[in-house]
Amino acid sequence: MNCKVVQVDAFTTIAGQGNPAGVVFEGDKYTTEEMQNIAKKVGFNETVFICKSENKAATLKLRYFTPGHETPLCGHATIGAIFALYSGAEDQQLQIETGAGILPTVYEKKGQRITMNQAKPTFIDFQGDPLALCQSLGIKMTDLHPTLPIQYGNTGSWTLILPVVNAMILDKMNPKPSMFPDILTEMPKSSIHPFSIVSEQEATFTARHFSSPFSGT
Structure with missing residues (x-):
């Protein structure tokens, strides 16, 4: 072909x-x-x-x-x-x-x-184990943002939106995607999208993105 x-x-x-x-x-x-x-x-x-x-x-x-x-x-x-x-x-x-x-x-x-335009955004709360989630990314519980929620978001495809304290946390992440499906029980094929806030006033963020192991990338 x-x-x-x-x-x-x-x-x-x-x-x-x-x-x-x-x-x-x-x-x-x-x-x-x-x-x-x-x-x-x-x-x-x-x-x-x-x-x-x-x-x-x-x-x-x-x-x-x-x-x-x-x-x-x-x-x-x-x-x-x-x-x-x-x-x-x-x-x-x-x-x-x-x-x-x-x-x-x-x-x-x-x-x-x-x-x-993307599809209208929808959100679902993450009900899984945050410690296991942190371990799958090589970070600590204290690296998570203290007040923002961990949620699945969808504007066309599902991803887990994970707020962390700062960009240095993003830099040190060492993901193990093979662990993701067992942790993401609500959405086993979801990717993970960790982010940190650069400026709330300007609505700017920095982020990484880790594909699901099902995607084959």
């Missing part, structure tokens, strides 16, 4: 930096199994397949695959797909069909600026 995959590095103007995504045009040529095999071979966190949408309200359909499974939505792969399709074109107002719904996305020719 021959398949052309374009690498797009999102969130950067320098090749080889940012967040890479594989982009496949004419995604309808491939079965779901073939898409999964292509994503596994490519090996990026996500590979996106550009497809035609049967929904009249949508401009096109995107399907996203980690090396291990299909996922409803991926932000940087959406940006990568839109850049690959419309780079240099006139401004575009798009409605993108995803596994998380039809989401508005805008391409602006000036500055090649791309913005997208």
Whole structure:
């Protein structure tokens, strides 16, 4: 099976930096199994397949695959797909069909600026063992933020949002993803997204992101 995959590095103007995504045009040529095999071979966190949408309200359909499974939505792969399709074109107002719904996305020719809406956020409290969670990341209970909650969040895909005291805690994390499913009992396939606050007034944060072992990355 021959398949052309374009690498797009999102969130950067320098090749080889940012967040890479594989982009496949004419995604309808491939079965779901073939898409999964292509994503596994490519090996990026996500590979996106550009497809035609049967929904009249949508401009096109995107399907996203980690090396291990299909996922409803991926932000940087959406940006990568839109850049690959419309780079240099006139401004575009798009409605993108995803596994998380039809989401508005805008391409602006000036500055090649791309913005997208994600799904409405939902949250579920973490009811698991915080000590085991800390041990899976190589940190201590005292490294957790003293007042902010640990919650699962979803704007398209589930991740565990873990507040810690400061960025130095993020730097020293040494995750063991194989431990995640047994700890994340409410959402065993969830990723983990630890963060610290840089400025509450400016609403700025710094974070890391650890994929689920089911994703195969």
